[in-house]
Amino acid sequence: MKDKDKPPAPPDIAGISLQSIPLSAHERAVITALREVAFGEIEVVVHNARIVQITRSQKFRFNDR
Numbered sequence: 001m002k003d004k005d006k007p008p009a010p011p012d013i014a015g016i017s018l019q020s021i022p023l024s025a026h027e028r029a030v031i032t033a034l035r036e037v038a039f040g041e042i043e044v045v046v047h048n049a050r051i052v053q054i055t056r057s058q059k060f061r062f063n064d065r
């Protein structure tokens with residue numbers, strides 16, 4: 001595969017490759033919440049660089065006219 005055919009590498013944060021950091025259970029919970037909501041909001045509360053709360057509100061839309 002040529003370099004131009006490869007997908008771009010994820011960005012580095014503070015010189016650390018994002019691919020080298022495993023996800024915590026809390027980070028996986030945020031991703032799961034994002035995948036499960038079709039319409040709505042996900043609020044993530046962080047305290048001292050740790051996820052302490054995830055709030056999910058989902059909207060249901062009806063097209064009855």
